[in-house]
Amino acid sequence: MSMRRPSFKRLVEIIVAFTKMGFMTFGGGFAMIPLISEELVEKKQWLDQEKLLETIAVAQALPGSLSINISVLVGYEVADVAGALAAVVGAALPPFSTIMLLAAFFGMFQNNPVVDAAFKGVRCAVVALIWNAGLGTAKTTVKDPFSMAIFAFTIVVMMFTSLNPAVLIVFLAMIGVGAVAVRSWRERREFSQMRRGKEGQNGTY
Amino acid sequence: MVLIDLFTVFFRIGLVSFGGGYSMIPVIDNAIAQRGWLSAQEFYNLIALSEVTPGSISINAATFVGYRVAGFFGGLVATLGLVFPSLLVVLVAAILLLKYGNSRSVQSAFLWVKPAVAGLVIVAGEYVARTCLIDESALHPLHLRGLLDYRGWVIFAVTAYCVRKRKVPALPMIGVSCLMGILLFR
Known part of the structure; x- marks a missing residue:
């Protein structure tokens, strides 16, 4: 999907999309996920649900802000390095400009009961948006007892311990890589045993 | 030079903090307290402010601290410092994934x-x-x-x-x- 030379129009489109999502992201990087699956997966179809899950996994396992990491990965997927840069500029612009404006007039917003009530209302809606996106991602990936177990394990561990999610992701990825290594080692051993058995039958050993 | 200091401090935060958002707060708190850039009360206000403003908590923090220490360019430099390591590390990962993703x-x-x-x-x-x-x-x-x-x-x-x-x-x-x-x- 990644293009060698993205058009200027496409890059502007990326900046606009990420700026728009950035202004709607309340409550940390994960609040971005319902917006991505609505804007970029369903509407623009720049990536699919599976790719979004892979993106979140990689973004979570690497250092830095989750929303910035997701932006770099999606931008790169859509339009190469230039796309990654465009996505980051788009994603960083809303928090940067909002804080700059508020910092210049700091105190205006603090302890304003109307503003506090409005944002509390938004957070209640954000919970529904995140869980809706969570159900969507679960539907694409939780299909058998194996994935069900990992899904449940993650929820229990993250709710009842203060484990860093990056540690969990890296740990599971290492098990996945290890499983392949064990499988191919076993296959090789069986193959060589089989061959040795045959050679024995032929009496050439 | 305070701008270079802001850049390197937030570059380091961006490079070493895993897990995003809330797990970055103690790392930022530590770095700020060491240099006396914000008081504890100001930092607490910053977290509250980050929760009601859109976008990444860590970018909010970088922009705000940078602005407080050295004005507009302080905010800009701190934000760039925070984003830069992500951009490098994640781009390398994206390129590697494109190459080995199907293995x-x-x-x-x-x-x-x-x-x-x-x-x-x-x-x-x-x-x-x-x-x-x-x-x-x-x-x-x-x-x-x-x-x-x-x-x-x-x-x-x-x-x-x-x-x-x-x-x-x-x-x-x-x-x-x-x-x-x-x-x-x-």
Whole structure:
């Protein structure tokens, strides 16, 4: 999907999309996920649900802000390095400009009961948006007892311990890589045993 | 030079803090306290401010601290410093994934990781719920009233119904919940 030379129009489109999502992201990087699956997966179809899950996994396992990491990965997927840069500029612009404006007039917003009530209302809606996106991602990936177990394990561990999610992701990825290594080692051993058995039958050993 | 100091401090934060958002707060707090850039009270206000402003918490923090220390360019330099390591590290990862993404090992790693990510999304919702739907003190069995605070759950239920059954996009729901928040919580 990644293009060698993205058009200027496409890059502007990326900046606009990420700026728009950035202004709607309340409550940390994960609040971005319902917006991505609505804007970029369903509407623009720049990536699919599976790719979004892979993106979140990689973004979570690497250092830095989750929303910035997701932006770099999606931008790169859509339009190469230039796309990654465009996505980051788009994603960083809303928090940067909002804080700059508020910092210049700091105190205006603090302890304003109307503003506090409005944002509390938004957070209640954000919970529904995140869980809706969570159900969507679960539907694409939780299909058998194996994935069900990992899904449940993650929820229990993250709710009842203060484990860093990056540690969990890296740990599971290492098990996945290890499983392949064990499988191919076993296959090789069986193959060589089989061959040795045959050679024995032929009496050439 | 304070601008270079801001850049290197936030570059280091961006490079070493894993897990995003809330797990970056103690790292930022540590670096700021060491240099006396913000008082504890100011930092607490910053976190509160970050929660009600859009976008990444860590970018909010970098912009605010940079602005406080050295004005507009301070904010700009601190933000660039924070974003830069992510950009480098994640780009390298993206390029490697494009090359080796289809290998058996990477596919197997994703097989293990993807259901966990779906779980993380669910848990992230629960974290946000703690700031509006569930009063922490209500988790005590004798304080069930906070848990049953109907106002937050009304907004939650309306949003859930609209996005799941009516396929309403997120943007109008954020506007509507803003108004409902003012009506119900004030």
